[in-house]
Amino acid sequence: MAQTMMRKMAVSGACVFIGLTRRSSSRALVAGAKNLSTQKKEPRVLPAEGEVTKSVFMSQSTDIYSNLALEDWMYRNMDFSNHHVMMVWRNDPCVVVGKHQNPWMEANVPLLAEREIALARRSSGGGTVxxxxxxxxxxxxxxRERYNRKYNLELVKRALFRSFNIKSIINEREDLLVRDKYKVSGTAAKLGRLTAYHHCTLLVNANKADLSKALAKREHGIQTNATASTRSPVANLGDLNNQVTVEGLQTAVGYEYLRTPALQLDDGGEDQIAKQRGFQFVNPTDQWFPGLAEIRNELQSWDWCFGKTPIFTVSRAFPVPLELLAPSRSYGATQELIINMTVDKGLIDDVTLSIPPGLVASGFHGEAEVVTQLRGKRFTAEALAALQQALLTRHHRPERKLDDTEQFVAKCFDQVVNTV
Known part of the structure; x- marks a missing residue:
């Protein structure tokens, strides 16, 4: 229904679909940025609801870092006082963690690397998606003064029912649920002094098997104060109505947004749509949005995606195989190698090895060399490489191979830094 109505209105001229050119879009947006900087020096007087227009920006990129950079660019540079914007976008497979989260706890980081699935950290809070x-x-x-998360979610809820006859509810966490328990949308926000944005994702026909593997929880021994995600059963909207597509939903939600006034959840119909700025295709590149590439590079960097992780500790114990223990001795308890690390800004800040008597008796030593080599290394395979190098060089014979005991220690470290 929404697609049909949109086509009718596009023909009648009630709704205008605008493909922004690089020149016009850049000028318009930079002008908004200048207005915003001027406004910072004066008291805020926001226009009345009737003076506020709306646009739907449709990103032409499916790159997670480019789309997050576009969000940040608009947040930093645009003036939304009399022009509210809804941006719709989609991505190639990726995992996105909240600003204050630990990716090693929230995602299967080794699997993401193996499958070349991007991991990104956004600038808003909330959980991993x-x-x-x-x-x-x-x-x-x-x-900022007109931030209203409930208003936004009600728009989405109305669009689902109007266009696809899907009933949904908004729970106390402000997630969108269907059939009273299945989550189809999570939500997060960023509130600044002048500007705010609220974003959410809608599951239409996402690969739930890949979702489950990418976000699989495992035993990893991490202790942290980082924000933890709340796990919920999920559903695709396509499971409820096979007529739902991402393109159709984009049109339906955009149509609902444009037919609704800026502050009140009234249905203004075609008359309200005629007052708006319509749908606009945007391309998140430096040519369209000067300075966006720099933001994208920052968001894609290891220092942002992993280095912004709050400080955490990891502790793992590994039973030592009997064949690695000194055969001439008997042991009253299980011999365990215990590894403790503190990781700050994604870098190993401190590490201790608790080496059981059985390994000491079998000839393993060199904790000091290992610890020295690991400090300051990234909590990744970089740390494992440093450990192996330390074990190889502790006898000043870099050409030799690791013996069985050293290979066991290296394997344990591998399991710690790869959290598998």
Missing amino acids: YHDRGNLNITFFTP
Whole structure:
């Protein structure tokens, strides 16, 4: 229904689909940035609801870092006082963690690396989500004073029912649920002094098997104060109505957004749509949005994705195989190698090895060399490489191979840094 109505309105001229050119979009957006910087020096007087227009920006990129950079660019540079914007976007497979989360706890990091699935950290809080082409992502931009998460979710809820006859509810966590328990949308926000945005993702026909593997929880021994995700059963909207597509949902939600006034959840119909700025295709590149590439590079960097992780400790114990223990002695308890690490900004800050008597008796030593080599290394395979190098060089024979005991220690470290 929404697609049919949109086509009718596009023909009648009630709704205008605008493909922004690089020149016009850059000028318009930079002008908004200049207005915002001027406004910072004066008291805020926001226009009345009737003076506020709306646009739906449709990103032409499926790159998670480019789309997150576009969000940040708009948040930093645009003035939304009399122009509210809803951005719709989708991504190639990726995992996105909240600003204050620990990716090693929230995602299967080794699997993501193996499958070349991007891991990104966004600038808003909230929990970890999996994206692919079967997700529709929506960002609502407003002035800080007019941030209203419930208003936005009600719009989405109304669009689902109006266009696809899907009933949903908004729970106390402000997630969107269907059939009273299945989550189809999570939500997060960023609130600044002048500007705010609220974004959510809608599961349409996402690969739930890949979602489950990418976000699999495992025993990893990590202790942290980082924000933890709340796990919930999920469903695709396509499971409820096979007519739902990402493209159709994008049109339906955009149509609902444009037919609704800026502050009140009234249905203004075609008359309200005629007052708006319509749908606009945008391309998140430096040519369209000067300075966006720099933001994207920062968001893609290891220092942001992993280095912004709050400090954490990891402790793992590994039973030593009997064949590695000194055969001439008997032991009253299980011999365990215990590894303790403190990781700050994604770098190993401290590490201790508790070497059991059985390994000491069999000839393993060199904890000091190992600890020295590991400090300051990234909590990744970089640490494992440093450990192996330390074990190889502790007898000043870099050409030799690790013996069985050393291979066991290296394997234990591998399991710690790869959290498998």
